[in-house]
Amino acid sequence: MTCAADEDDPFPADDCLFAETFSQENQYILAGEQLKIRQVFGANLGVAAPVWEAALHLCRYLEEQSVELGGKRIIELGAGTGVVGILAARLGAAVTLTDLPLALPQLQANVSANMPPSGWPSLPPTVLPLSWGEDHMNFPSDWDLVLCADIIYLPETYPLLVETLTHLCKNGAVAYFSSKMRKEHGTPGFYDECLPSRFKVELVHRDDxxxxxxxxxxxRTDQ
Incomplete structure (x- = not known):
């Protein structure tokens, strides 16, 4: 088999990477927007491959609480398939979607597939690599919102994530987190101990x- 990459693709993916994979496309109606989200399985994407229920919960919460997204500068961390950030962009936000480099081709493909027929209402979403605690200083701190859907599952990353969030939010950004509360991954401890070390944290929704x-x-401003 010959491996090839599209030189015009900003995130060219070696065809061999996807040789033993399968993909699945799902459609979602969220906040009145119809999104087509492709999920690639078996390409070593791991947790970045599927649309997690916590991401859909966050989308619905933002709609139900009438959180204003239009005109806002938003960054999504660990965007995975991009469903949350893409919805925000469809609703008029200027969005930057970030994840580890391996996840970016799937993320970029979903962004391209969900451009409205009349074009993005604000700027086209930007897709960039971001490794927490390593290259966050390459990003500005003038965000309005930071969105995080089901990214709290590896305890060794928690201090790196808090360091990254502190930089991104230092000019007043509000962060929203949606998480399945996995005790085996120490998820409750992140919200009870790790995040409150630097942030004021409020539980705003619970799905039992x-x-x-x-x-x-x-x-927090008391430090």
Whole structure:
């Protein structure tokens, strides 16, 4: 088999990477927008491959609480398939979607597939690599919102994530987190101990059936 990459693709993916993979496309109606989200399985994407229920919960919460997204500068961390950030962009936000480099081709493909027929209402979403605690200083701190859907599952990353969030939110950004509360991954401890070390944290929604919590956080000013 010959491996090839599209030189015009900003995130060219070696065809061999996807040789033993399969993809699935799902359609979602969120906040009145129809999104087509492709999920690639078996390409070593791991947790970046699927649309997690916590991401859909966050989308619905933002709609139900009438959180203003239009005209806002938004960054999504660990965007995965991009469903949350893409919805925000469809609703008029200027969005930057970030994840580890391996996840970017799938993310970029979903952004391209969901451009409205009349074009993006604000700027086209930007897709960039971001490794927490390493290259966050390459990003500005003038965001309005930081969105995080089901990214709290590796305890060794928690201090790096807090360091990254502190930089991104230092000019007043509000962060929203949606998480399945996995005790085996120390997820409750992140919200009870790690995040409150630098942030004021408020539980704003709880789904007992799905065991999903949504939190709103802002950088503490008493430090």
């Amino acid at each position: 059936k799905q065991n999903i919590n949504i939190y709103r956080a802002s950088l």
